[in-house]
Amino acid sequence: MSDTTFNAARRRLLAGTAALAGISVAPGIRLISTAEAAVSGPASAKNRWGLLIDSNKCDAGCTECVTACKTEQGWTGNDRPESDPQWIRKVNLKDNKTGATASLPVMCQHCEHPPCVDVCPTGASMKREDGIVLVDKHICIGCRYCMMACPYKARSFVHEDVHNQKQHMPRGKGTVESCTLCVHRVDAGGTPACVEACTEKAGRDAMVFGDLNDPASEISKKLAKHVTTRLRADLGLEPGVHYSGI
């Protein structure tokens, strides 16, 4: 057998082996991708997730939404209020002129045009197709420019080691984090922990979660019925969080 014939035979053998290997592995890969798609599926622009918060139903003394978020995402602090993270907070308002008061939770407003995403040098701050604004903890370099850029003070920098992390929410010292709209629940067809707590624990029903793109959703119906406001609407960022009663 000449060298050329030998090489050609060897090539055929190698190609055959590779094809065999491909045939035996491919179904496995296919299975894995099918399983993942079944659990989550890619975020789609068909949805635009948002919140409606009715401050008339919210009580200044109630912090169930905050507690639920802490428990769900595991961002309990270290008794250093200035540097401890806060993904959601209760803000109490008093009208300067009339003295009227209101209370409402403030978290990431999941803007349509988020300034945090604009300024992030690495693209760690990002907006999903369905409008949920997230931080990719793997490529966040901890520059905090997004915190400078957020008009809502919605973001926190992790100032020290983190413990007892949740499996669905990896966190890391030296990176920035904020409300994820409980993306792990939303992807599984659920509602954010704060909304659930407001209804089930506080019994106030002050928070409604849903798809702003779906005219049949409860949130869309309510938004179509009553005039609502969005924080710093003048900036034109089109937040996904709407407020009524202020």
Next chain:
Amino acid sequence: MKRILFTQIQGNSTGYIALLGWLGAFVAAALGAVYFMEHNGHYVTGMNNQIVWGMPHVFAVFLIVAASGALNIASISSVFGRVMYKPLGRLSTLLSLALLAGGLMVLVLDLGRPDRLDVAMMKYNFKSIFAWNIYLYTGFFAVVGVYMWMMMERRMNRYTKIAGTVAFIWRLALTTGTGSIFGFLVARQAYDAAIMAPMFIIMSFSFGLAIFILVLMAVSNGTGRPLGDVLIAKMKNLLGVFVAAVLYFAVVQHLTNLYATEHHGVEAFILSDGGIYTGLFWFGQILIGGLLPLALLYHPTTGKDRMMIALAAAMVVIGGMAQVYVIIIGGQAYPLSIFPGYEVSSSFYDGIVGSYSPSLPEVVLGLGGVATTLLIVAIAIKALPFLPATLADADIDPHYVEPEPEPEPEEADSDDEGEEAAEAA
């Protein structure tokens, strides 16, 4: 004008070795501070979730802004053809690169994850001015490095003008980028203003020249090289113009804000009710960084006194740091206006002026950046011929006349006399 002879410094005196030792100690201390901050997390600093950028950013921005300004002296000779500044071109490019290196060191080492610098180099979001700045800063090293080479390599001297022009345009872009870090922030009352970019450019002219004058005087004194009065007088007059221009921009910035009612709150905070920030604005930025240096530089007596000129330059540096502090920290301390017209309170310090006191590690890191700059300059002037052997008026002033005869005020533009002769010692 005579031929310029460039030489290295001897660099074997006790003073020089001691200087290197001190600067090295500061750099080592800064690295120790970084380890302390990164190991424990940023809670050990004065920075928090209200004031997210602190003292490291004040040092870093100041040094980066000054870096592009330090290049002015070289630009004046290469781009604008002033031959008298030609002997200073090499030192100007060196100081410029060293300042940028010092500033970037501080900026990068304060990151939450400095170990991920490679990510910042590989993943870009081109809508981010920060991402643009990564290109502007690294490009500056390349452009100014080439410019320096054109100046130092005799065979390449003919390309000095073109390289200098590219570097001049690049430094304008760089400082525009630095100013725009703040100019592009829509969220905060103190920023979101187009004036930030040109204001940072004029700040760079002033801070960079002040540092250049101080370094030049120190190097001339330390190495016993003559430094002529005419050159000093030219530079101090130029510094005076830049200081006045910085004041002008500060006036325009605040007058514009004062006209718009929505900015009255933040203006009242900076100009009258802001405590430390108000103090730093009036006494640091305006008085020490502006009015006093102007008086010293232009007064008939102090304007001729080298010590007073050096003092004025030092004041410009101190006032410049105060200005950057007021912009960066003061701008963050003023609470975000999320609910205009309402009094707000929360567990997250809404509606409250942010509190910040610089911690020791932050200051040490910042000073480490300054030390890095000076260390680079000190080592480079020993390694390569950056310094002219003399800057005496008789040697570098094309219009120099012997003191006895009548001085001729006539201007002439002879460009070919500045032929250089680099000499490796």
